[in-house]
Amino acid sequence: MSSNKNDSKYKEYRKNNYVTPYGINLVSQMIKHQNEILIDNYCHQRKISEKKKKLLKSELLKVSNYTPQVIQSKHKEQLQKHLLQ
Numbered sequence: 001m002s003s004n005k006n007d008s009k010y011k012e013y014r015k016n017n018y019v020t021p022y023g024i025n026l027v028s029q030m031i032k033h034q035n036e037i038l039i040d041n042y043c044h045q046r047k048i049s050e051k052k053k054k055l056l057k058s059e060l061l062k063v064s065n066y067t068p069q070v071i072q073s074k075h076k077e078q079l080q081k082h083l084l085q
Contacts, residue, residue, distance in 0.1 A: 024068060031066040 039060060043053040071077045 005054065028063075031068075032061060035061060035066055051073045 036057065039053065039056055042048070042057065049057070069080075071080055
């Protein structure tokens with residue numbers, strides 16, 4: 001009974017104290033998810049074992065690989081756009 005009461009209190013707390021995530025966090029999670037799908041498809045096509053697939057994911061799914069870099073300067077942002085084209 002106590003567990004149910006604590007669960008409902010926690011749910012109520014979460015509901016009342018919800019903080020909307022920053023857009024950059026949502027984009028990062030989408031990129032990470034797409035990268036996971038790419039790795040899964042690659043491993044499936046190449047018939048790579050689960051052990052090696054886990055190793056690939058641990059090596060390739062790092063925060064710096066899927067989190068966009070925020071540029072504060074307009075000039076640097078324009079340079080970044082040209083580098084991506």
